[in-house]
Amino acid sequence: QQQVKQSPQSLIVQKGGISIINCAYENTAFDYFPWYQQFPGKGPALLIAIRPDVSEKKEGRFTISFNKSAKQFSLHIMDSQPGDSATYFCAARPRGNNRLAFGKGNQVVVIP
Amino acid sequence: GAVVSQHPSWVICKSGTSVKIECRSLDFQATTMFWYRQFPKQSLMLMATSNEGSKATYEQGVEKDKFLINHASLTLSTLTVTSAHPEDSSFYICSARSRLGGYNEQFFGPGTRLTVL
Numbered sequence: 412q413q414q415v416k417q418s419p420q421s422l423i424v425q426k427g428g429i430s431i432i433n434c435a436y437e438n439t440a441f442d443y444f445p446w447y448q449q450f451p452g453k454g455p456a457l458l459i460a461i462r463p464d465v466s467e468k469k470e471g472r473f474t475i476s477f478n479k480s481a482k483q484f485s486l487h488i489m490d491s492q493p494g495d496s497a498t499y500f501c502a503a504r505p506r507g508n509n510r511l512a513f514g515k516g517n518q519v520v521v522i523p
Numbered sequence: 524g525a526v527v528s529q530h531p532s533w534v535i536c537k538s539g540t541s542v543k544i545e546c547r548s549l550d551f552q553a554t555t556m557f558w559y560r561q562f563p564k565q566s567l568m569l570m571a572t573s574n575e576g577s578k579a580t581y582e583q584g585v586e587k588d589k590f591l592i593n594h595a596s597l598t599l600s601t602l603t604v605t606s607a608h609p610e611d612s613s614f615y616i617c618s619a620r621s622r623l624g625g626y627n628e629q630f631f632g633p634g635t636r637l638t639v640l
Contacts, residue, residue: 445628454529454616454631455567500566509555509620511629513566 414438415503417514424521430488432517434501437482441503445511446475446486449498458499459486491521526550527619529632536607537640544602544635546617552597553619557629558590561614573600607639 416435424430434444445460461468461475461484468475474487488495501514526549536542546556555574559567571592573579579592589611591603600619604611618631 443627447631452614452634452636454527454618454634457525457628457630460628509557509572510569515566516564 413515414512415501415514417501417517419517420515421518422520424488424491424519426491426493426521426523428491428521430491430495430519430521431485432499432501432519433483433485434503434514435481435483436503436512438503438505438512439482440505440508441512442506443504444475444477444484445502445504446473447500447502449500449516455500488519491519493521493523495519496521525621525628525630527553527617527630527632529617529635531635532633533636533638535638535640538608539606541603541605542607542637544604544615544617544637546600546602546619546632548598548619548621548630551619551621553600553621554597555620556594556600557618557620558592558600558602559616559618561616561634563614567616570602604637607637609639612637612639 446458447455448458449455459470459473463479472489477484498516498518500516502511504511528547530545558570570585571579571581573594575594575597581587594600616634618629620629
């Protein structure tokens, strides 16, 4: 059972464009929502994370938007670059629990 | 900061042998370490969670006698795949949880590619 549902499965974006990946969850006990970036043959790297007490967090070209009532959060990559081509995983962790629930991943390809 | 290393980065072994993978948090103390398995183009599958000095907690369906986890210190955890078989071939990734930034963030190692012949 997928606790965190990620969409779209893959995305092709023109260089300079905005990449948007969405995630939805059901468990209201989730209180930590990170996004990870993974390149082929490498481990995931923490990109940005948010807690539900804020609706948006921005770090450089990466922004998380969080909608608590809709139980959705999304990653926006502004001014997408070919170097951003990777697989992106959203995740969520319940309060007082160690386990991260991962989405299935989204492959983003940025074309020059 | 928050660097997690794994060794080796790749290993090829014969069927029936055992393989040990090390995971180290280089610049922080990890209260909890995790081991994941990832198949090509798939998400990460949590195998087990370990706290320093305690026995690991395995996820349902993961054989604890097959995948031995030892969390010897706050900076080192090892995964030993015993009597490896071709179906154990996979990408194994460890991660460590840190209190950096107050988020209890989880940082991942670079992964170990295991191929069993």
